[in-house]
Amino acid sequence: MNQAEIDTIIADMAVRARRAARHLAILDTATKNAILKRVAEQIRLQTARIQEENGKDLEEGRRKGLSGAMLDRLTLTDQGIDSMCDGLLEIIELPDPVGQVEQLRKRPNGLLVGRMRVPLGVIGMIYESRPNVTVDAAALCLKAGNSVILRGGSEALRSNLILADILRRAVADNGVEPDVVQVVPTVDRHAVLALLGQEDTVDLIIPRGGETLIRFVTQHSRIPVLKHYKGVCHIFVDRDADLDKATPIIVNSKVQRPGVCNALEGLLVHRSVAERYLPVICAELAAAGVRLLGCAKTVALCPQAMLTQDDQWGSEFLDLQLCIKVVESAAEAMDYIARYGSKHTESIITENYSTAQLFVSSVDASAVMVNASTRFNDGGQLGLGAEIGISTTKLHAYGPMGLEELTTRKFVVYGSGQVRS
Amino acid sequence: MNQAEIDTIIADMAVRARRAARHLAILDTATKNAILKRVAEQIRLQTARIQEENGKDLEEGRRKGLSGAMLDRLTLTDQGIDSMCDGLLEIIELPDPVGQVEQLRKRPNGLLVGRMRVPLGVIGMIYESRPNVTVDAAALCLKAGNSVILRGGSEALRSNLILADILRRAVADNGVEPDVVQVVPTVDRHAVLALLGQEDTVDLIIPRGGETLIRFVTQHSRIPVLKHYKGVCHIFVDRDADLDKATPIIVNSKVQRPGVCNALEGLLVHRSVAERYLPVICAELAAAGVRLLGCAKTVALCPQAMLTQDDQWGSEFLDLQLCIKVVESAAEAMDYIARYGSKHTESIITENYSTAQLFVSSVDASAVMVNASTRFNDGGQLGLGAEIGISTTKLHAYGPMGLEELTTRKFVVYGSGQVRS
Structure with missing residues (x-):
């Protein structure tokens, strides 16, 4: 693929994510949980197939001379598969923030003004080797009502594609547009740049990985980025x-x-x-x-x-x-x-x-x-449930980011004919 | 001034704003309100001097052929001065969000975990002709504990400088570092670019004005931008x-x-x-x-x-x-x-x-x-009190931005010797 083709693919993915997000935004909690449950079931059922694809990634990684630590992070052991499934069940248990109305108060003119939690829209995740992030991040985004475009490490592409396939089937099996979860299908780095330029369709970028990756993302993104560089x-x-x-x-x-x-x-x-x-x-x-x-x-x-x-x-x-x-x-x-x-x-x-x-x-x-x-300092330990990352930037979220941090609040106003004087 | 000199001036302003912000962040509410009260008093006392400087801006505006609408927005009438002072008194009445702890809850291990409202740090305001924005924005930033760097329209420079002078004296008279409020002292557009590049010291940029200004700011900023392009x-x-x-x-x-x-x-x-x-x-x-x-x-x-x-x-x-x-x-x-x-x-x-x-x-x-x-859809009408602008981006704030939206929340954890198992 040349750069123009990659640009077209990514722009098309973003448009489809945005379109699918409109329906996901108002999807009931029961259906979202049913999807997550189905993902967990299918991951268990298809463990052999997942580990086979993961094995191909590992083989290629070894051939390319990846370090032991990197191969370790890339490996989907039985224990890793278990903890992915446990993570899904935990997310099912978390309260759905979408649609909650906070601070509903009456104004002197009788207007009822509140703030409703709504999804952000489309989230781009850019991360390194660990394929379990694919499932964790997709599940959190989905429960918070957001479409997600996942761009994992090139060394994990086959693992990520099979996990994405399971995710998308579980979504479709529940009557939801599968484009709420998409994995970038190429390892070309230009795809990251293309994704970072979709400011009209993607609402937020979350990079996870080493400082070099995060600085690269921040420097090139036209979309807001939630991240932390390091922890000192x-x-x-x-x-x-x-x-x-x-x-x-x-x-x-x-x-x-x-x-x-x-x-x-x-x-x-x-x-x-x-x-x-x-x-x-x-x-x-x-x-x-x-x-x-x-x-x-x-x-x-x-x-x-x-x-x-x-x-x-x-x-x-x-x-x-x-x-x-x-x-x-x-x-x-x-x-x-x-x-x-x-x-x-x-x-x-x-x-x-x-x-x-x-x-x-x-x-x-x-x-x-x-x-x-x-x-x-961890989402689970501080009571947020699962986290999609930690932010050390102060805008939007500061600290661990759970489901609530993957939403925003719009004003809702219930009137009975009021006009402004 | 050449570009290198402007770069130096702006970087220095940002560093001073950051330093001053550390003290402002923990300043008690009474002192912040005393500053705002003094600003209102001094604006009333020095109305003649303010209008004289504003007159020079208007004169130059006329010479440069500004439109009637622009001259209108630039003019500080008696009524405009009154409403600036009323605005200050309103902000004094608003509750101070800084230091409030929300959702303080006990974890199973006995840790008390809450979220404390804290200032964002340093805010850059970039706006067009109206000099009243100088006072409104500075007052809101200050009450929320943030240092502010103000960059108003070139046609209002003299008006903005005299208002900033009053603001800074009121700050200093209350024993606070005056660099919490600074006005960019040059009309050179390069100063805007220089300000948008201070990502290590400035936390947020708020542009207010026409769509062209806002697109320019968004395109060049390395700092998060809260804005709305238009209202359809x-x-x-x-x-x-x-x-x-x-x-x-x-x-x-x-x-x-x-x-x-x-x-x-x-x-x-x-x-x-x-x-x-x-x-x-x-x-x-x-x-x-x-x-x-x-x-x-x-x-x-x-x-x-x-x-x-x-x-x-x-x-x-x-x-x-x-x-x-x-x-x-x-x-x-x-x-x-x-x-x-x-x-x-x-x-x-x-x-x-x-x-x-x-x-x-x-x-x-x-x-x-x-x-x-x-x-x-207005901060006052929806019950937020005064607003610094409206955001149609979803990150951090969506809708009118009042004092709370000029803060963030950090986690506070009260322990008694807990370690993680």
Whole structure:
């Protein structure tokens, strides 16, 4: 296919998605849930076929020399298939936000004015290798009443196409236009550019993957993009911290799953507890295999820590590695976070009421926590149910994005003949 | 100034706005209101000085041959000054959204999770001639805790600079960093481009003005833009309409203020009432000076109507002119609106419960109304208080944007030592 042909294909997909979205927007919850249930059933029934296609992707990936980590993410194991199906059942259980009317209030002239949750319309998902995202994202978009155009990693094309086939059949079997779910049928990168230019038909782009992918999408999109570049999360151990609480929280934040965006990357310790606490926590972290990079004061107190290089502060390691700094005050900790944080997750350990409230109000991040692990910044953990991603941009959604964040609100006005004077 | 100098000035303004925003974000409501009160007082005290500067803008405008309408919009009359001050007092009365915590709920593990309203950060306003927007927009941004960079029309520069001077002094007099309000000090259009490129420091751009301005801003911005291009609003007179209600609503929607975005531009009439009703409403509208453009059936029924040309359907006339079409059904009316509407305001006149509910759920517009004038799509009328503009894009805000729409929500998590298992 040449670029002009790709442009035509993508524009046509977007128009069909938009047309199908009009019907999906007013579809009843029972039918949407029936579709999701059917998808889960069919994925179970067709597991062998899915894994066969996935096997071809893996084979080609191996031939192309993909790294072990990439092949790992690409693989649809039995366990992965199970968790895809469990995810679908969870989404069925979530309340349908569409059509809910909030804040219905009477104006002095008798007009009843409310705000009705409505779908966004058409969503473009651009993501990397994991084929399970195809099903998760399509299910969330569909339950929120949105058509979705999926553009997964080129290495997962066969897996994505078979999953999309199952999704589309389940949609059609329930009497709904299958174009509510479409997978871009080519691995040509020009298709991404073409999709990012459909600003008249696509309402939102959600990229998921590494920072390079996200920067590429943001730079070329004429459509609003919800995303986060990275997660540089901090914990500040205050002067008034309960140090017994601090240790498990820090270890959990850093060690439980170091490769994800809500893992801890920077530890700030108030100078009045540094001498007492740093040797303790550094020994714990080192025992857990964490490589420690500290400021001069940290290094003086902890033999395990090496001196942090200037360009290492604020790094997203995504690995068992951590920067540690002694600060003079809560104010210095907040200044540090304002400078090096990525607006993702910031946590304070303190028993001091006023310091806790000041930290919560002042720190600009999608989730600000007191005495809790940064690992809780996640749609499921925060009570949203499944999430389609996390936003660290402030427009529309800030933090995990669940079903509600895949909708908007229009005004509804019930009158009885009112005119404006 | 050359382009490099302008780039430096704008980047510096943005950095200063960002820095000042950190303090404004946690400023108490009383101080924000004291600033707004002082602005109102100073505008009254310095009316002569303001009108003198405005006079210089007008003089230069006349020399440059600005149209009467443009000079009119540029003029700060005594009445205009009064309504600016009244607007400030209204904003003082509005509840401060910042810091409110919504949906604070307990998770099974004991975490308290809520969503706190926080400012967006730095907002760039780009607008045309009216200098009153300078004060309205600055006041709304400030009350919502945002720094604002204002870029008004070149023809209003002197008026805007004196108003900004009053705003900044009122800010400083209350012990707040004056860089929370800044006016771009040059009329060079390159300054707009420079502002639209500050994606690391500016969070949102709000353009207000004609479609050309808004398209220019959208095309060049790397920052999210909240806007509406135009308002092509319709009323559908259903088969089951109470025709006594229909007439005042249609006349009000079209005639009360035809030059604004929520004025009526298209009338759809169900065929089963067309014969009876079209002669009545056309006579009323013609008597009010409205030029009528109709489909063939309309023209056959109403001597006042001329045949609509194909390219006139869906026009935003902003004038005493109206397209009229007879439709076969409510479904055809909704299809027409999906094709020609601008997602601004759509209203149905009906006594039929099911038709009303279907119209409200199905029509995709920022405000959907039953038995009410389209002129009600306005922040004040819908109960938001003052508005900074109307959005017909669905991300972040859809419809009038008041104080709440100038904020976002971050997650706040109150723990007692929880870690993730």
